[in-house]
Amino acid sequence: MTLTVDTLTEWINNFTTKIATNQQLLSDLDTPIGDGDHGFNMNRGMQAVSQKLTAKPASVTAALKTIAMTLISTVGGASGPLYGTAFLEMAKKSSSTNDLGELLDAALAGIEKRGGAQPGDKTMVDVWTVLVPAVKAGKLTKEKITAAVSATKEMVAKKGRASYLGERSKGHIDPGSQSSGYLFEAMIETKGLL
Amino acid sequence: MKKIINDPANVVPEMVAGMVRSYPQFINKISDAEAVVRADQKSMTGKVGLVSGGGSGHEPTHAGFVGKGMLSAAVCGQVFTSPTPDQIYAAIKSVDQGQGVFLIIKNYSGDIMNFDMAKDLAEMDNIKVRSIVVDDDIAVENSTFTQGRRGVAGTIFMHKILGVAAQQGASLDEIAALAEKVLPNIKTIAVALSAATNPETGKPGFVLKDDEIEFGVGIHSEPGYRREKIRPAKDLVEELVNKLDSELHLNSSKKYAVLVNGMGATPLMEQYIFSNDLLNKLNQFKIKPAFMKIGNYMTSLDMAGISLTMFELADESWLDALKYPVETIAW
Numbered sequence: 001m002t003l004t005v006d007t008l009t010e011w012i013n014n015f016t017t018k019i020a021t022n023q024q025l026l027s028d029l030d031t032p033i034g035d036g037d038h039g040f041n042m043n044r045g046m047q048a049v050s051q052k053l054t055a056k057p058a059s060v061t062a063a064l065k066t067i068a069m070t071l072i073s074t075v076g077g078a079s080g081p082l083y084g085t086a087f088l089e090m091a092k093k094s095s096s097t098n099d100l101g102e103l104l105d106a107a108l109a110g111i112e113k114r115g116g117a118q119p120g121d122k123t124m125v126d127v128w129t130v131l132v133p134a135v136k137a138g139k140l141t142k143e144k145i146t147a148a149v150s151a152t153k154e155m156v157a158k159k160g161r162a163s164y165l166g167e168r169s170k171g172h173i174d175p176g177s178q179s180s181g182y183l184f185e186a187m188i189e190t191k192g193l194l
Numbered sequence: 195m196k197k198i199i200n201d202p203a204n205v206v207p208e209m210v211a212g213m214v215r216s217y218p219q220f221i222n223k224i225s226d227a228e229a230v231v232r233a234d235q236k237s238m239t240g241k242v243g244l245v246s247g248g249g250s251g252h253e254p255t256h257a258g259f260v261g262k263g264m265l266s267a268a269v270c271g272q273v274f275t276s277p278t279p280d281q282i283y284a285a286i287k288s289v290d291q292g293q294g295v296f297l298i299i300k301n302y303s304g305d306i307m308n309f310d311m312a313k314d315l316a317e318m319d320n321i322k323v324r325s326i327v328v329d330d331d332i333a334v335e336n337s338t339f340t341q342g343r344r345g346v347a348g349t350i351f352m353h354k355i356l357g358v359a360a361q362q363g364a365s366l367d368e369i370a371a372l373a374e375k376v377l378p379n380i381k382t383i384a385v386a387l388s389a390a391t392n393p394e395t396g397k398p399g400f401v402l403k404d405d406e407i408e409f410g411v412g413i414h415s416e417p418g419y420r421r422e423k424i425r426p427a428k429d430l431v432e433e434l435v436n437k438l439d440s441e442l443h444l445n446s447s448k449k450y451a452v453l454v455n456g457m458g459a460t461p462l463m464e465q466y467i468f469s470n471d472l473l474n475k476l477n478q479f480k481i482k483p484a485f486m487k488i489g490n491y492m493t494s495l496d497m498a499g500i501s502l503t504m505f506e507l508a509d510e511s512w513l514d515a516l517k518y519p520v521e522t523i524a525w
Contacts, residue, residue: 072278072279072280072308072311073278073279073280073281074278076272076275076276076278077275078303078307080278080279080308081279081307081308081310081311082307084311085311085314088311088314088315092318114310114311115307159341160303161303161338161339163341164336
């Protein structure tokens with residue numbers, strides 16, 4: 001579970017592919033409860049990240065910092081700072097460890113701090129809170145990811161723009177949770193990462 | 195939609211270029227960012243940098259208040275959209291003189307997240323950053339973009355007071371303490387006759403009938419607290435002052451600064467009529483404002499309407515700070 005420049009690059013490129021394939025679906029999820037641009041914003045950001053990673057980064061720390069800075073400068077909205085913070089916290093942590101579990105712990109703490117969301121608020125935190133421990137226990141599966149993402153459907157949003165809909169936010173999967181689901185699926189598909 | 199623009203996607207860079215090229219005596223553009231920095235860099239030497247910013251569409255806020263005695267830099271996001279952390283960070287870096295940088299943020303979720311993130315980036319580079327979140331709008335507790343109250347026209351007074359403190363060499367801690375002290379004394383409430391039309395969407399944020407007004411709208415066309423038929427100016431004054439009174443408990447033994455702010459498409463004639471009625475109304479409280487400003491300071495593109503800000507001058511030095519001469523485009 002040690003992150004290297006190669007496994008990190010492959011993981012992120014897998015994520016980029018998933019986002020590109022599903023950008024319309026993500027934006028459609030964002031339309032009833034947000035402002036309808038999550039997929040397009042994430043795709044713009046990840047295309048830029050993959051472009052940056054074509055030149056092999058000098059270290060895991062440098063690569064994580066590049067990913068973070070690219071996301072925060074290209075995604076915009078709330079997703080840019082949230083995903084950007086996740087990778088920036090991983091970059092900071094990677095100066096002392098390259099263990100994926102520990103890096104993901106730092107990323108989750110960063111997301112919680114930046115957005116101020118708790119588990120149950122119908123945000124990407126709901127997915128990360130369930131899946132980071134699964135990664136650390138060596139038990140991350142596609143089924144677990146699907147279950148974590150689907151669980152946000154019946155929640156009432158307490159954070160982000162969806163929170164203004166109150167009860168009406170029920171019945172919709174949270175778009176940020178879905179894109180985070182793809183990030184964890186991309187881990188499973190990366191040889192030698194987990 | 196009828197606007198004097200070229201391509202809706204380029205409104206912000208073209209506007210910023212227009213501002214810096216028209217007013218080189220006050221501001222320069224920061225390279226690689228849609229942000230401006232004080233032209234008179236010498237006046238910032240060895241002092242705390244003061245950075246404000248947010249979405250564009252509120253002109254002359256924020257860039258119009260950059261200059262000697264006021265802001266050191268301002269960041270211009272897309273229309274009604276927070277600037278990204280890298281842009282804010284570029285502004286922070288451009289004004290850091292080793293004494294730290296203070297950020298003035300308006301209470302919108304996007305702004306808070308992006309400015310916080312910029313703060314983290316700056317701290318990774320060992321730049322000390324502190325900030326204040328302005329939430330002067332008393333109309334609603336939560337809005338389409340905020341948790342809690344919105345930050346609106348009262349932010350102008352925050353720019354002015356902190357700008358003078360920074361100019362006079364106050365430390366980062368002193369500026370942070372001053373900001374906290376000033377904040378609860380600034381309250382704002384607005385009334386709109388029509389919504390703003392964002393050039394990128396081409397549609398107004400909401401539609402009011404010809405004879406309708408809405409109390410408590412925000413600066414991005416967020417909904418207010420009540421719609422009703424248009425009434426004479428003095429009735430609007432009555433409503434807005436009573437709302438402010440319930441927050442500030444207006445009292446003739448205290449001093450107040452007042453800002454009557456046009457939302458972008460309100461003729462100055464109407465703003466002066468409103469001000470005239472306002473002074474009559476305040477007279478009933480035996481209050482004569484110690485400081486007044488009337489005009490377009492925190493707009494919402496082409497929204498028609500007015501916001502009223504009252505600032506209780508709890509400290510005598512704040513009045514001096516409001517009167518302190520500055521060199522900016524818009525103050």
